[in-house]
Amino acid sequence: MSIPVTHPFAFDPTYGMKLPDLQAIVPPEAPPGFDPFWQTRYKRAIATDPQPVLRISALTHPIWQVLDIVYTSTGGIRIGGWLLLPRDRPVRRGLVVGHGYGGRDAPDFDLPVEDAAVLFLCFRGLSLSPHPPIPPDASGHVLQEIDKPDDYIIGGCVDDLWLAVSTLLSLYPWLAGHIGYSGVSFGGGIGALAIPFDLRINRGHLVVPTFGDRERWLTLPTVGSADSVQTYQKTHGSVLEALRMFDAASAATRIKVPMLAAVALFDPAVAPPCQFAVANALSTSKYNEIFILDAGHFDYPGSTEQNALLREKVRHFFKVL
Template identity: 80%
Template sequence: MSVPTTHPFAFDPTYGMKLKQLLAIEPPEAAPGFDDFWTERYRRATAVDPQPKLLRSKIEHPDWHVLDMTYTSTGAFQIGGWLLLPRDGPVRRGLVVGHGYGGRDLPDLDLPVKDTAVLFPCFRGLSLSAHPPIPNDPGGHVLYGIEKPDSYIIGGCVDDLWLAVSTLVALYPWLAGHIGYSGISFGGGIGALAIPFDTRIDRGHLVVPTFGHRSLWMTLPTIGSAQSVQAYQKKHESVLETLRLFDAASAAARIKVPMLVAPALFDPAVAPPCQFAVANSLAKFNEIFILDAGHFDYVGSSEQNALLHEKVRRFFKVP
């Protein structure tokens, strides 16, 4: 392992913790009503007709047909994104791919999957789904509607993921139960919250997932979205009770499908203890692939990413 030893941050992005300590972090106790909150939210989301609309994209690729698309999420929110369809071979699997808090300008055309319809939604308020007055910067977005669980933007983004699955099922009904999810950072946290309550998702891949162990998330120094919430709480009443309903580690403990999770030992944007709280919450049959660092360029990153890329190929391979 080659954890970075020099960096420009005013705090230690390892938080003084080695792998053994990180692997010992236990998931937090779930908030009262956690399961009821998400089960009801899922029921409402899956009652929505996504009404997908597809247009041929200007993006050309030798392996993929690329389509611009929109679909309807909860609250009649219009979600923009892209759909990739294989040029050769049938559609035998589905995959929804989330994004980090930087949003998404283009679909990832280098995913190691075949025979797969790949949907890249932009979560509400971000990139193609920008919608004033929702702020499109991470620090503002993560605060939007935080006063109440039912209005919090993070719940809406989980709805958007579920409606992305509904969109794939509407277009290709045979994919129900054969749809995966892959998400990094912000998208990793959203995935952890969504997967346990959606039986149509049969496996998930999360990279440096955020929103884990909210009581820790609210106390550790960071350059990520938690910094904005920490500053907000200093001026307002505590938001921890709301955040506990949106704890990715509590949700991960409820996931029953195969998972491939890649937490990092060093990360200035998503504190590693919070990432490992998510990974450690999963059932022991799942795979954890440990990165030296996240949200940071480091020596050996290309080699580690190549290894992870190959694991992802095998993980989502059509049987």
């Protein structure tokens, strides 16, 4: 392993922790009412008719047919994105793909899946899913209704993921039992919150997931979304009690399906202790795997090789979906 030594940050993105320290982190217990909160939210969300609208995209690709897609999520919010369909083979599985807090301006054509309908959504307020007054930037987005658990933007984004699954099933009913999720950073945290309460999602891939161990998340220096929440706390008081209901590590203890998690030893945007809180929350099932990256949200020597290894694991992981 070659953790970056030189970096431009005013803090240590390893937080002084090595792999054994990170692997020893215990995920926090969920607060009272955690399961009923999410179960009720899920039932309410999937009662929504996604009403997907498709059109041929201006984007083209030799392997994938590209469609622009818009569907309805909770609150009547229209969610935009792209649907990729294989040009030369039937659709046998489905995959919903989230994104980081930088949003998404195009689908990832190099995702190593085949025979799949792949839905790249843009979570509410971001990229192709603008919805004023939701701020379109990460620092503002993460604060939207933060003191109101029922209305907090993170819960709405979980709804968007669940409605993406509903959208795939409305278009391709035979995909029931064969739908996965893949999310990085922000999308990884949303996935950890969504997967345990949606039995329609059969396996998940989370890369450097955020929102784990909120108590740590609120205290460790970072250049990520936690920084704006930490700043907010200084003038508005602690938001920990509200955010405990949105702890990705607490949620991950409830995941029962096969998972592939990739977590980093060095990360200035999502503190590694918070990432490992999510990964460590997953069961020790033989179907789960934790892949260790030297760094996240940062270019480093060897990143190409590590990402190639991870890509092959992803290929095999979703092949059996």
